[in-house]
Each structure stands twice: as structure tokens, then as C-alpha cells.
Amino acid sequence: MRGFLPAMELQRPASLSEALQMLAAHTGRPFAGGTDLMVVYNAGKLRETRFLDIARLPELQGIRETPEYLDLGALCTFTELLAHPAIHRHFPNLVKSAKATGALAIQNRGTLGGNIANASPAADTPPCLLAYGAELELVSPRGTRVVPYESFHQGYKVMDLAADELVARIRVPKYSDTSVHYFRKVGTRQAQAIAKLSLALVAQVADGCIANLRIGLGAVAPAPVRARHAEGVLQGQPLADLPMVAALEALLADMSPIDDIRSTAHYRSTVTRNLLGQALRTLSATGN
Amino acid sequence: MIGQSAIRKEGRAKVLGATQYTADVPVEGLWRGATVRSDVPRGILRGIHFGEGIPWSEFTVVTAADIPGKNRVASIVADQPFLVGIGEEVMHPEQPVVLLAHPDRYLLEAARKAVRLEIEPLPSVLDMDASLRQDELIYGKDNLLKEIRIAKGDPAPMWETAAFVVEGDYRTGAQEQLYLETQAILAFADTDENGLRITIQGSLQCPYYVHGAIAGLFDLPADHVRVTALEMGGAFGGKEDYPSLIAGHAALLAWKSGHPVRIVYDREEDMAATTKRHPSRTHIKSAFDANGHLLALDVDFQLDGGAYATMSPVVLSRGTLHAAGVYRCPHVAIHGRALATNTPPPGAFRGFGAPQSLFAIERHMDICAQRMGMDPVELRRRNFLCLGDSMATGQVIREDLDLAGLMDRALVELDYDAKRKRFQTENAASPEVCRGVGFAVFMHGCGFTGSGEAKLASVAGLEALPDGRVSVLAASTEMGQGKHTVFAQVAAEALGLPIEFVEVAPSDTSRVPNSGPTVASRSTMVVGKLIQDAAVAFRQGLLQQGLLHEPFTPEAFQAAVRAMLARSGSYKTYAQYHTPPQQKWDDTSYQGDAYPTFTWACYATHVAVDTVTWEVAVEDFVAVQEVGRVINPTLAKGQIQGGVAQGIGFGLWEEVRMQNGRMVNTQLTNYAIPTLADLPEIRVVFLENPHPAGPGGAKGLGELPMNGPAPALLNAVDFAVGPLRLDEVPMTPERLLDRAEEVARG
Amino acid sequence: MAERITLTFTLNGKPQTLAVHPMTRLLDMLREDLGLTGTKEGCGEGECGACAVLLDGRVVNSCLIPALQVEGCDLVTIEGLAMASGLHPVQAALLAHNGAQCGFCSPGMAISAADLLRRCPNPNHGQVKDALSGNLCRCTGYTKIVEAVQAAARSEA
Numbered sequence A: 001m002r003g004f005l006p007a008m009e010l011q012r013p014a015s016l017s018e019a020l021q022m023l024a025a026h027t028g029r030p031f032a033g034g035t036d037l038m039v040v041y042n043a044g045k046l047r048e049t050r051f052l053d054i055a056r057l058p059e060l061q062g063i064r065e066t067p068e069y070l071d072l073g074a075l076c077t078f079t080e081l082l083a084h085p086a087i088h089r090h091f092p093n094l095v096k097s098a099k100a101t102g103a104l105a106i107q108n109r110g111t112l113g114g115n116i117a118n119a120s121p122a123a124d125t126p127p128c129l130l131a132y133g134a135e136l137e138l139v140s141p142r143g144t145r146v147v148p149y150e151s152f153h154q155g156y157k158v159m160d161l162a163a164d165e166l167v168a169r170i171r172v173p174k175y176s177d178t179s180v181h182y183f184r185k186v187g188t189r190q191a192q193a194i195a196k197l198s199l200a201l202v203a204q205v206a207d208g209c210i211a212n213l214r215i216g217l218g219a220v221a222p223a224p225v226r227a228r229h230a231e232g233v234l235q236g237q238p239l240a241d242l243p244m245v246a247a248l249e250a251l252l253a254d255m256s257p258i259d260d261i262r263s264t265a266h267y268r269s270t271v272t273r274n275l276l277g278q279a280l281r282t283l284s285a286t287g288n
Numbered sequence B: 001m002i003g004q005s006a007i008r009k010e011g012r013a014k015v016l017g018a019t020q021y022t023a024d025v026p027v028e029g030l031w032r033g034a035t036v037r038s039d040v041p042r043g044i045l046r047g048i049h050f051g052e053g054i055p056w057s058e059f060t061v062v063t064a065a066d067i068p069g070k071n072r073v074a075s076i077v078a079d080q081p082f083l084v085g086i087g088e089e090v091m092h093p094e095q096p097v098v099l100l101a102h103p104d105r106y107l108l109e110a111a112r113k114a115v116r117l118e119i120e121p122l123p124s125v126l127d128m129d130a131s132l133r134q135d136e137l138i139y140g141k142d143n144l145l146k147e148i149r150i151a152k153g154d155p156a157p158m159w160e161t162a163a164f165v166v167e168g169d170y171r172t173g174a175q176e177q178l179y180l181e182t183q184a185i186l187a188f189a190d191t192d193e194n195g196l197r198i199t200i201q202g203s204l205q206c207p208y209y210v211h212g213a214i215a216g217l218f219d220l221p222a223d224h225v226r227v228t229a230l231e232m233g234g235a236f237g238g239k240e241d242y243p244s245l246i247a248g249h250a251a252l253l254a255w256k257s258g259h260p261v262r263i264v265y266d267r268e269e270d271m272a273a274t275t276k277r278h279p280s281r282t283h284i285k286s287a288f289d290a291n292g293h294l295l296a297l298d299v300d301f302q303l304d305g306g307a308y309a310t311m312s313p314v315v316l317s318r319g320t321l322h323a324a325g326v327y328r329c330p331h332v333a334i335h336g337r338a339l340a341t342n343t344p345p346p347g348a349f350r351g352f353g354a355p356q357s358l359f360a361i362e363r364h365m366d367i368c369a370q371r372m373g374m375d376p377v378e379l380r381r382r383n384f385l386c387l388g389d390s391m392a393t394g395q396v397i398r399e400d401l402d403l404a405g406l407m408d409r410a411l412v413e414l415d416y417d418a419k420r421k422r423f424q425t426e427n428a429a430s431p432e433v434c435r436g437v438g439f440a441v442f443m444h445g446c447g448f449t450g451s452g453e454a455k456l457a458s459v460a461g462l463e464a465l466p467d468g469r470v471s472v473l474a475a476s477t478e479m480g481q482g483k484h485t486v487f488a489q490v491a492a493e494a495l496g497l498p499i500e501f502v503e504v505a506p507s508d509t510s511r512v513p514n515s516g517p518t519v520a521s522r523s524t525m526v527v528g529k530l531i532q533d534a535a536v537a538f539r540q541g542l543l544q545q546g547l548l549h550e551p552f553t554p555e556a557f558q559a560a561v562r563a564m565l566a567r568s569g570s571y572k573t574y575a576q577y578h579t580p581p582q583q584k585w586d587d588t589s590y591q592g593d594a595y596p597t598f599t600w601a602c603y604a605t606h607v608a609v610d611t612v613t614w615e616v617a618v619e620d621f622v623a624v625q626e627v628g629r630v631i632n633p634t635l636a637k638g639q640i641q642g643g644v645a646q647g648i649g650f651g652l653w654e655e656v657r658m659q660n661g662r663m664v665n666t667q668l669t670n671y672a673i674p675t676l677a678d679l680p681e682i683r684v685v686f687l688e689n690p691h692p693a694g695p696g697g698a699k700g701l702g703e704l705p706m707n708g709p710a711p712a713l714l715n716a717v718d719f720a721v722g723p724l725r726l727d728e729v730p731m732t733p734e735r736l737l738d739r740a741e742e743v744a745r746g
Numbered sequence C: 001m002a003e004r005i006t007l008t009f010t011l012n013g014k015p016q017t018l019a020v021h022p023m024t025r026l027l028d029m030l031r032e033d034l035g036l037t038g039t040k041e042g043c044g045e046g047e048c049g050a051c052a053v054l055l056d057g058r059v060v061n062s063c064l065i066p067a068l069q070v071e072g073c074d075l076v077t078i079e080g081l082a083m084a085s086g087l088h089p090v091q092a093a094l095l096a097h098n099g100a101q102c103g104f105c106s107p108g109m110a111i112s113a114a115d116l117l118r119r120c121p122n123p124n125h126g127q128v129k130d131a132l133s134g135n136l137c138r139c140t141g142y143t144k145i146v147e148a149v150q151a152a153a154r155s156e157a
Ligand SMILES: Cc1cc2nc3c(=O)[nH]c(=O)nc-3n(C[C@H](O)[C@H](O)[C@H](O)COP(=O)(O)OP(=O)(O)OC[C@H]3O[C@@H](n4cnc5c(N)ncnc54)[C@H](O)[C@@H]3O)c2cc1C
Pocket: A029, A030, A031, A032, A033, A034, A035, A036, A037, A038, A039, A060, A074, A075, A100, A101, A102, A103, A106, A109, A110, A111, A112, A113, A114, A115, A116, A117, A118, A122, A123, A124, A125, A165, A166, A167, A168, A192, A193, A194, A195, C045, C046, C047
């Protein structure tokens, strides 16, 4: 333990409004499942010392289903996600990514909101949420605003999130039953692994052509990103004759991978393209 | 008793969580110790600065200037200081410089960060190439920590005349032992009318190594130092030499502060500072005749030994002695060198040099087969050592060795032939995931190398307990391998008692004789044999005194022991190691019997390589070995399975990343050891061929399983997606992708 | 410097009240404040599972939990796993099958395995894998641990 306990503060606001007031007064930063924060604290590298335990705020909990979308509380743990039938029915990529997050003890504790707000480029649910076109509901003492998730991450650990705001809920629109969902994470090992890279793809097929394609990428840019260049090349194209080479080429413009402790830029870029290739082969196979 | 799967003696406490490891022992008035370390590879220590905001007066601070005795850790070469002193040379990053103690762990950590070391930088040597080139002389006159040559016949003429000459270069990386319990030591210092006494308890493999280190550090007589090995949460060689250093640190703090002091490394410190498997590189040149018979081998084997000699001489020795593998070869030249670099010294890790050199030769054999258009099974079959053959050192195989039988058994278990055919067809049809089979045949020398055992002259014994039961006296330590249980089984068998009547005394230097360190796969074979001999003498003594008559019940035995105690107050028997007369070894020429015997094995595996991600999945693994007599099949299987898992990690994933001489991936999140999801069921087969060196015919088996997985896996990967230049472990997906692209580029 | 708080929770079936700093790691609270050293620290970063405990019936890594978040919870540690009648079936099976070698991972492993069998009395291999892949073991290669969990399932079923 390298953190300095005596300097730390952790308080529990009694209500959402109290929490928001405290946030606004800079009394502390949000602390949810702690699975990111405690690691940094243990390593003695946590810069902030004052935290607000938001883990029991009811407004940020629960999963609600409407005909159009699923509304997930920011405090939903991966285990709660995996226990909900609607997730399995409509969002197979979220199932895969939640299952691939850490191992059971992490899934029991880590939250979706924390996964998003921690803003790690290597987080696993964000590429899926990008591909599903999710929206975030942000609350602050000033009120509530809804932002498209694709505009939330703006750079390395830079978010469209004010100091007095909390991620309250995540809304994920349902896709038609004929959609194709692809998600794959490549980690350092088969469980309890942080992603070296990941790719989530969702597409609908209309008249033998790709429609409504979205691709989310993990760990190949300063934040989770949409692969807009590749999407642009593929959107509307016939499944029977996908412009594979052009798409893979375009994907290069969507990435800015680096060499780091987990992998190399070259591996990240090559294998991300390989995953897109695999996803597209899956896609054409469903079209045939 | 021998041959039965007795339940692990200390197992119940372990599953209950009741076992006290070093960090769990409650200690009245405990202070905690911390270490301030260098952050540069090389330089002169000019100053130590204690920063603001810390109540320094509450702390105990120890520097080299405080050391009462020798500031050198007693080892093979006493070259490593406990602490670097002002004006002295810092030889590697993470080198201990200042020690701190305080009762409050949080303040202690804050204080550790507040100490600044002023180090005047010197140019450093960070890899084997730089060391060989002697860019800087950092050690002795040539940067060599140790050099060994083994010669048999004359390979030189063969390079011209042989039908095939195949050369290859191979590399292996550093590997962290990653015992789950980090390094931990507890020290007490007491002064009475006879002077200072130091007591050490801790997670340590070799109580008598620590004992020697502390006696030297404080310049104390032997009986003023007492070292006890507590139950260990794994060690694998990683707690062989490094605990001597930590024990010295904890003892200095305890002595200066007047309080008991515990030092527990956190995972990051443990990863960054403590020993690893030596990185290696090997060049092999081999000559074969037209029928695939090996004619000559020339091996250049190099280890990165870090900044001090520590265990490098003996690791190099074992690596060199295994470099020619399990093959008959008339002309052999092996050149081994351990090179100094300004990096934290590597040390002992299961296998001890052998996994490095055996990776090279077993990978090389497959490559030779490829080049010669031969089946790797057949090539090996033509060259295996047999009864009467001599190895590179001239050691003659005196046992009825059947390596071909061992290999065939492993291949049958794996279903090698059928899989081979099936995978060939399937890989061609669906190249996204390609499967391959591979295997390696190898050995491990049991016990210390060469004259090591003779020099040690270990002693083990038996002691009568007041209730009439018997206690085993040996310094060997329990780190999960099952020594408590196996020793009890051996003694019980020789005494003719059920196992409940035998206890195993704590590994406490004030109570047990020096049976040597718990290393080198020697505990069961060498120490076990001494225990067997001592047990025979124990029983004999009772019979001769007329206190016991055969056949006897356990109760009669107990009564006899109590009668013996009543008569003479105490009753102990001891046995000491003597080299068998036929075993000859010459340290200077490296000729003779390097080991009393070897264990032999063939490991076979089938893997799936995903060519989308270049991840390798191990889908089946079969470990077939001949280990003499198996004393406890369940424990023995556990040893093999655990070793194989570490070997798989070594072969595929575990990579120590260095920057400027420092390990940078010092967390479990970025140093990936296998989880349950990464491993197949590991299938184990024992073939028994009892050997007289060990109790009941047992040989040592602890390290063997580390030697085979890496080459077997890479051979299988090569089958799946090769031929590729698979010359290095760990063969991470990143490397495999690079190798595949190399071929694609042509 | 923050105040200590008074924490109330259930520990191994018994009510417990304790004054602690709210950011004390649950792991340290157990080991140092309560003297329950069966829960181990293998990494302090959530990777190894040696510190696993059951919090409100779910496996969590106690090195990642601040004391405050235990308020009002039901906590079970390895010390509370064994039953009055003796070892918990997973403990008995780990012992019988040599699933504990050095034993350092065993408390966490037993906690995770017990949780699995409660949720899923007859787990298949995939379920065992999902339940235990957050518990690192460096000694066994896991084969004997899986055997033990399956045997415990048979004995419980
Ligand atoms: C061993 C281990 C393995 C892991 N494996 C994975 C993995 O495979 N994939 C993966 O993606 N992640 C992984 N993680 C990271 C982590 O578990 C996830 O990111 C998790 O979702 C974080 O959620 P939390 O509630 O625990 O976050 P916390 O640690 O509580 O918070 C994280 C950050 O988010 C902020 N925050 C939390 N909630 C909110 C909110 N509602 N509004 C605004 N800000 C908020 C906090 O202030 C903090 O900055 C792993 C972690 C560990 C320890």
C-alpha cells in the first residue's frame, strides 16, 4: 500500500442533490465501485485526496427497459448487466464486453459509469456503447443534459463532463433483430486482462447492403473512438462485394496506436485491421 | 507409505486460512521496515538527503555506515553489499541504500518517498552485447561473472565433412517467480550478558544461507543467530538468495531501533528489485551424418547475470551441463559465460539455467529435422542417450534409460499421429485458426551440480518426542512442494509406522542440522535419503537396546521410544551425506559425473494459433516423465502441473520489460501469468524406474517440469503456422506477428 | 486528517462495530484491525484474488474496497467459511485433492469456489473457469483446483 491514508477523505452524501452540491463545492470526486480508483490509490499515485461515495444513490441505479431503448444506471455493475435478460436479447456485444472485463470479483464491483468516466482508452464497454449509439444522461446542480456518447470523449482523459456533473444513466437504443453484432477484445491473456485492442461493430442489413454501420475501437487512440473513416467506406455497400481493402486502409486513419507496456503500435494497428476483416467476413456470411 | 498419496500434513490449516505466513504473525511492539533504492543503473553515491515534512526523529535510519560487521552478503562470491555506502559505486537500479523503520506503515511509506539519493552517474552496461564488447568494465577484468568450458572429442573437423551442418540462435527472457506471497522477513535483536542475538523468521528457502549472511553482517558467533523458515506462499527459487539481503536489512533495523521489525515487500517492489530467471542467448552449431546421427555440437551459452555474481556461477553451470540435451554426441564443445550488466541480479528460478539451454537444443532439434527433411520424432529417436553412452562431461549413463519409450508414450497420450494428420488437413481448409502438435525431450540433473553435495555434506536426523512419536530434523523448507508430507512418509516407511506418528520439526537453525538449502530438486532425493538412513538407525537403536521387538505395533514403538527417553534423556539419530564411490567429478576440467542421476521426460502439446490475433491457445498438454520412484503421486502430480503452468507462461506470455536497467511492468496487470482460463488440463504420467540415490528409489522432480514446455510449445506453433523463425521466448503474439510478416516479406 | 468513523456490519454471522478511517482498505481492516489474517494480500491491485471475501453474498477483492463501503453489509471471510461441523465442502475437497500447495491462494480460492457452488451447484468447466479465473495460483497449474471444485460439487449435490 503506497497511498497515504491519513490524507484521504471519503464521505457519503445522503442524496443525489447533496452529492451534486458537494461536487460543485469541490468537496470531493465521485467514487463508485472503486475498481479503478483503488488501484491508483494502492500504487500511491492518486492525486486527489477527497472522494464522495456515490455507490448507493438510487437515481444512478437499476436497468429500465422501454420499447426503444434500455436505460442503464451508471452504477450498474457488470454482473448486474449480465443478469438482465434484455441485455442478452438486444446487446450481445455488451454481454461479451462485460464478461471480458476483469474477472468475477471485478464484474461484481466495477460499474458502467465508472468504466465510462474513468476514460481509459482500453476500457471494454465503451467501444460497444459507441457502436450501439448510446447516449449519456449527465446531472449537475444545474440540471440534466443528454449527450451522444460519441461526442463524450474528447482526448486522453478529456471528457464532456463538468466538475459538478455525474454520469447518471446510459441509454442504449435497441437495434432490429436482423442486426449483426461483432465484438472482440484482444487482451494480455484470456481472463483478468486489459485490452491491447478491441473492436465492436454493429450493422443492419437492408436489401443486401450495409446500413447503419457503427464501429467502436478500444486502445488504439487516446480515448475510445468511432472508426468513422472505415464506416464511411463501408456504409451502404453491398454485402456480396464489400470494399474490404479500402475499408482496412481507411481504418488506419481512425487509429493512432502507440507502443506501451502491453503491446506495440504495429500489433495494435495490424490486429485491429484483422478484426475488422473478420467482422466483415462474418457480416458477408450473414448476408449470403 | 511410499507410493501413497498421503494428505498434505499442513493442508488443513492452509484451506482454513489458519496458516501463519510471515506477514500474518502477530508481534508485540512491531515496527515496519522499508528500503530506499537507487533509481539509476550505475553511479557513485554522493549524498543522502532527508526531505521536509517527515518527523525524522521518530524514525530509525540505517545506512552502510551503521553496519557492525561485513557489508557483503555471504554467497558463492561475497561481492554484493547489503547497502551502498557514500562514495561507493551503485551497480544497478533498485539497489538498497537506506533503510527506514517506524511503527506506522503510512508514515513509513511517506518517509521512503522523501529520501533523495544523490548519485553521480557513470556510464552503464545494460545488455549482454554491451557487456561482451566491454564498453565499460563493470566487473572484474572482463565483465565475466563466470566462464565454463566443457569439451569432448573435437567438433572442428566435422564442420567440413558432415552431411548436414545446422546453426541457430536462441533467446530466452527474464521470468519472475511470482510466488503469490511476496518477500517477507521478521527480525528480532536482543542483547543479554553474552552479547547480541539476532533471530530471523521469514519466507525463506535456505535457513542456513540466511544464518551465514547474518553472522557475517554482525560478526556474530553462529549460536547467536537463529533463523526459522516459516510456511511460505511459494518460492520457486526466488527465496533462495534474496532473503539473505532482506533479513540483513530487517536485522539492522531491529538492532538499531530496539524493536522487532518486519519488512514485507509489496508486489511492485518485489517485482522490481528481487531476482528473476536469467535472460539467455545460445548459439548452436550442429553436424549430422546423412542418416541423421549427431556428430558434433558446438554451443555458446550466455546468461545475463546482472550486477553481482549471486547465483550466476551455479545457474550457468547447470545451464551449460544441460546444453547438449538428451543426445549422444561424440564431439561436443560448450562454452558458457555469465555476463555482468548494470541490472538487478537475476537468481534462482525453478530449472536454474536448464530451461534456457534446453529451450535452445530442443527447438534446434526440430529445426534440424526441418532442414534435413526428417521427421522430428525419427531424428530424436536416432540420437537418444542409452545405457552405456557418455554425456558431454563424460558421465556414463548407468541406468536402463529408454527415452524412445518415454517419447512414444507421450505421443500416444497426446494422440500425436492422428492429430498431426488431422491438423494438416484442417489448417489447409480453414487457415484462420491453425493447430499444431509439438514436443520436447529433456532431462534434469538431480541434486547439486558436480561436487556440490560433497562440499555441503548435509546432515539430517530424527528425534524422539516425549509422547513417543518421532520428529524429522532437517533444514529443508516447505514452500508448497509437500516436503513436510514427503519427509514424514519416508521416515514413517523406514520406521514401520503410520504417518501420524511422525512429525516434521520447524526449519529452525537452533533445532535442526544443516541439511542444505531447499533447492536443486534435492530435498526428496538427497535429504530424503538421509532421513531414511537416520530412520533406519533410529529403529535399529531401539531394537538393539532391547526396547523394541519385531514385529511391532505403533503403540509398542511409542512405548519403546518413551522408555529410551526415560533411560537417556534424549534420543536422536543423524545421517550425513557421502558421495557414492562410483561418482567422480572434476571441477576444473568439468569432467565426470555432473549429477548422481537425472530425471527424464517428454512433454507433448497441441496448440491453436489464431492468425487473426496471433494468440496461441494451449489446448492439450501431456507430461510424461521418469522420476525414479514416486513417493506421493498426488503431490508429485501437483508439482509437475504447477511447473508446466510456469513453463507455459515462460514460453508464451511472461515478459519482463526493461528500460534503462529497470523493470517497468512491475504489476500483475502488466506481467501476465496464466489464469485458469489460459491453461488446459495438464495431464501427467509417471514412469517409474527406482534409483538407489533416493529414498525408496525416488529422484528429485521439482524443477524438471519447467524445462520442457517452452520448446514443446514453439515446436507446436511452428507446425501450426511455420516454418517461422521461432527462436525466442516468450513468443508473444506481437513477436509471432513479426515473425509471420518476416516470412510474408520473404 | 479525516476523522475515524464508526462502522457497523455483520462479520461472519456476528454483528460488528469498529472505528476506522473510511478509506482503510477492507483488507487492512480485516488483517490489522480485526486480526483476521486468513485473507491475504498478493498484489493490492485487484488482480490476484488472494484477498477475496464475500460482501453481501458476492465475491469481491478486499484490497479494492474502502471500509466505508462495508457499512451495513454482510461480510464473510475465510474464517467464516468453515461450518461448525467442520470444513466447508470446497475446503475439504481442496485438501483431499491437493488443491492447496503453498496455500497462499487457497483462502481466496475457497471463497470464490464456495460462492460458485452456492450460485451454481453443478458447474460445468466453463462455469468453474468464469468463477475462478480471477484467483491466481502459481503453484498448481489449476488442474487440481478444478478437480477439487468438481468433487465438492458432487459431494454437495
Ligand atoms: C483487476 C482489474 C481488472 C480490470 N479489468 C478491466 C477490463 O478488463 N476492462 C475494463 O474496461 N476495465 C477493467 N478494469 C477497470 C475497472 O474495473 C472498470 O473501469 C470499472 O468499470 C470502473 O468502475 P468503478 O465503479 O469501479 O470506478 P471507480 O474506480 O469508482 O471510478 C473510476 C473513475 O470514474 C469516475 N466515476 C465513477 N462513476 C462516476 C459517475 N457516475 N459519474 C462521474 N464520474 C464517475 C471516478 O471519479 C473515477 O475517476 C479492471 C480493474 C481491475 C482492478
